Amino acid sequence: MIGFSSFLYVICVYSSNRATKCSVFLYNEPNASQSMICHSEFFVERLRYEKPQVFTDLVLSNITRLIDLPGEEFAQLTGDSEPRLPSSSSNGFLRSFNFLKRKEKRVVFGAPLTEEGIAQIYQLIEFLFKNLHVEGLFRVPGNSLRQAALKEMLNAGADIDLETGDFHPNDVATLLKVFLGELPEPLLTHRHYHAHLKIGELTLFDDNGDKTNVPDKERQIESFQLLLMLLPPANRSLLKLLLDLLHHTARNQHANKMSAINLATMFAPHIIWPKNMVARDLQGDIEKLNNGVAFLIRHSQKLFKAPDYIKDYAKAHFLGSKALQSNDDMLLGSGSDDGSGAAVASAYPSPSVRSNTEKSSESLSYTETALRELYQQVNSMPESAKKKKLIRKFEKQPGLTPSAESRSPFTRRHQRSRSFSGIIKKKVLGSQLLVGKENGGSPPSS
Numbered sequence: 001m002i003g004f005s006s007f008l009y010v011i012c013v014y015s016s017n018r019a020t021k022c023s024v025f026l027y028n029e030p031n032a033s034q035s036m037i038c039h040s041e042f043f044v045e046r047l048r049y050e051k052p053q054v055f056t057d058l059v060l061s062n063i064t065r066l067i068d069l070p071g072e073e074f075a076q077l078t079g080d081s082e083p084r085l086p087s088s089s090s091n092g093f094l095r096s097f098n099f100l101k102r103k104e105k106r107v108v109f110g111a112p113l114t115e116e117g118i119a120q121i122y123q124l125i126e127f128l129f130k131n132l133h134v135e136g137l138f139r140v141p142g143n144s145l146r147q148a149a150l151k152e153m154l155n156a157g158a159d160i161d162l163e164t165g166d167f168h169p170n171d172v173a174t175l176l177k178v179f180l181g182e183l184p185e186p187l188l189t190h191r192h193y194h195a196h197l198k199i200g201e202l203t204l205f206d207d208n209g210d211k212t213n214v215p216d217k218e219r220q221i222e223s224f225q226l227l228l229m230l231l232p233p234a235n236r237s238l239l240k241l242l243l244d245l246l247h248h249t250a251r252n253q254h255a256n257k258m259s260a261i262n263l264a265t266m267f268a269p270h271i272i273w274p275k276n277m278v279a280r281d282l283q284g285d286i287e288k289l290n291n292g293v294a295f296l297i298r299h300s301q302k303l304f305k306a307p308d309y310i311k312d313y314a315k316a317h318f319l320g321s322k323a324l325q326s327n328d329d330m331l332l333g334s335g336s337d338d339g340s341g342a343a344v345a346s347a348y349p350s351p352s353v354r355s356n357t358e359k360s361s362e363s364l365s366y367t368e369t370a371l372r373e374l375y376q377q378v379n380s381m382p383e384s385a386k387k388k389k390l391i392r393k394f395e396k397q398p399g400l401t402p403s404a405e406s407r408s409p410f411t412r413r414h415q416r417s418r419s420f421s422g423i424i425k426k427k428v429l430g431s432q433l434l435v436g437k438e439n440g441g442s443p444p445s446s
Contacts, residue, residue, distance in 0.1 A: 043314035044306045048229075051317070057374065058313060059226050066223045067198040076191055077230075080384075083190040083274075107155040110182040113234045120154050121238070124176045125245050127162040131169035132248055133255040138266045142171030150175055180242075180270035187235055187242070187271040192227060196272060197285060199223045200292045220295065224303050226310075236304075242271075243300035250297055264293035 048055045060078065063069075075081035108117045131137070146167055153160055154175075162172065180187060188196065202223065204214045228236060246267065250260040268289045279286060296303065306314075381387045 040311055041306055043318055044311055047314040047317060054317070055314075056230065058310065059229050062307075062310070063195070063223065063226045066219055066226070067195065067202065069195065069198065073194045073198075077195055079191060083193060108157075109151060109155060109179055110184070112184055113187075113232075113238065115234055115237070118234060118238050118241070120157065121176065121179055122241065123154070123160055123162065124172050124179075125241055127172050128169060128176070128245060129248065131172075132252040134169045134173075135256050137169060137249060137256045137258055138173045138177065138263060139258060140170050142168055142174040146171045147175050147178070151178070177266065177270055180267070185275065186273060187239055189231065189235065190274060192230070193272070193274060195223075195227055196292050197288055199227065200288045200295070217299075221299055221302055222307055224296065224299075225305060225307055228303055229306065229310075239271075240300075240304050242267075243296055243303070246297045247300040260294045260297040261290065263297055264290045268293045 044055075047058075056078075063077075064074065069077060072081060076083045108120050111117065128137070150160070150167055150171060186193075199220055202216045202219045204212050204216045206212050228239065231239065246260075246263050249256060249258055250263060253259045253262075268286075272289050272293060273282065282289070378387060378390045
C-alpha cells in the first residue's frame with residue numbers, strides 16, 4: 001500500500017495543444033527534515049485517500065447546504081438506500097444477460113469501468129481531438145463494419161494507429177458513444193441522478209427574496225464541483241477527459257456545427273439517463289438532463305477543482321492549523337448555545353457564509369472542534385439505525401456531546417418531512433444571530 005508520508009504526487013494537465021504536462025510534487029510529513037512542496041489540491045487528494053469517510057462527510061455537508069435533498073434522495077446519494085429511478089417500460093433481461101457474457105470475457109465494451117479500460121478508450125479521445133473540424137462530429141454515424149473491427153481491436157487490448165486512415169472520425173466518434181452506452185451504469189451514476197436534477201433547478205433570487213427563472217451559475221458550478229468529487233475515481237477520470245473533448249468540440253462549432261446543447265442531446269442518453277430507459281420513461285426530465293449536460297460541457301474547465309474552503313479544510317486537517325477556524329467554531333467549542341440550535345453545516349462553509357465570521361480559536365484543539373461539529377451534523381440527520389449508532393459512539397466521548405437541552409430542536413419532530421439541507425439552513429441562520437451577539441450587535445426583531 002502506497003503511503004502519503006513520502007511519495008511522488010503527479011498531476012497531469014491536458015493543455016489546449018493536447019500536449020500532456022505533468023507536475024511532480026514531493027511531500028514529506030511536517031516533522032521530517034526535508035522541505036514540503038505541495039500542489040493546491042494535494043491535501044484534498046490526501047484526505048480522500050487516507051480519510052475517505054471524513055472526506056465524504058465534508059463534501060456531503062456542503063452539497064446539502066446548496067441543494068435541497070429530502071431524506072430519501074439524500075440516502076440515495078450516500079448509498080444508504082438503493083436509487084429510486086423512473087420505471088422502465090422496456091425489458092432489461094436480454095441486456096443483463098449480454099452483460100454477464102461480456103463480463104466473463106473481460107472485454108472493454110460492456111464491462112465495469114476500469115483505469116485499464118479508460119486507457120484503451122483514450123486512444124479514441126486522442127484521435128478525435130485532432131479532428132474537431134469534422135462537420136457533424138458525434139451526430140453523423142460511421143460505418144458499422146469498420147466500427148465492429150475497431151471495437152474488436154479495443155476489446156483485445158491492442159494499441160491502434162488511427163492515423164493510417166483506415167477509420168473515419170465518424171467511426172471513432174460513434175464508437176465512443178457506444179462504449180458509454182454499454183457501461184453497466186451511467187458514467188454519472190444512478191446514485192447522483194436526483195442531485196443532477198436539483199442542481200439544474202438552482203436559480204437566482206430577486207430583491208424581494210423570490211426565486212427567478214435566471215440560473216444561479218455560481219451555485220451550480222460549486223454544486224457540481226462537490227458532486228463530481230463523490231464519483232468513483234475511474235468515472236471521474238473518464239468524465240474529465242470526455243467533457244474536455246466535448247468542450248473543445250463546442251468551441252469549434254463554427255466548423256463542425258455541433259454546439260454544447262447539440263452535443264448534450266447526443267450524450268445525455270449515454271452518460272446520465274438511467275439504464276434501460278427510453279424517452280417516454282423520463283417524460284419532463286429530458287430537457288433538464290440535456291440542459292444539465294450542456295452546462296457541464298460549457299463549464300468543464302472549472303468543475304474539477306475543489307472549492308477553496310474544501311482545500312482549506314483538508315490542509316488544516318493535516319497541518320493542525322487553527323488560523324482557519326471561524327467564530328462559529330468558538331461558539332460550539334465553548335458550549336455557548338442559546339438553545340436556538342446554532343451550528344454550522346461544515347467546518348468550512350462557502351465564502352458567502354464564512355467571510356463575516358472567520359476568526360481564530362485558542363480555546364479548543366482543532367480535533368475537538370471538528371468532532372463537535374461532526375456531532376452536530378449527525379444529530380441533524382433523519383432518524384435511522386445508523387444515526388443512533390453514531391450518536392452512541394459520540395456519547396462515549398466525554399465533553400464532545402452537548403446536553404439534551406442544547407440539542408437542535410429541529411431533529412425532534414417531523415424528521416421525515418424535512419430535508420437535511422433545510423435543517424442546515426436553519427442552523428446557519430441561528431449561528432449568524434449568535435455571531436451578532438458576540439460582536440456586540442442585537443438580533444433582528446421578529
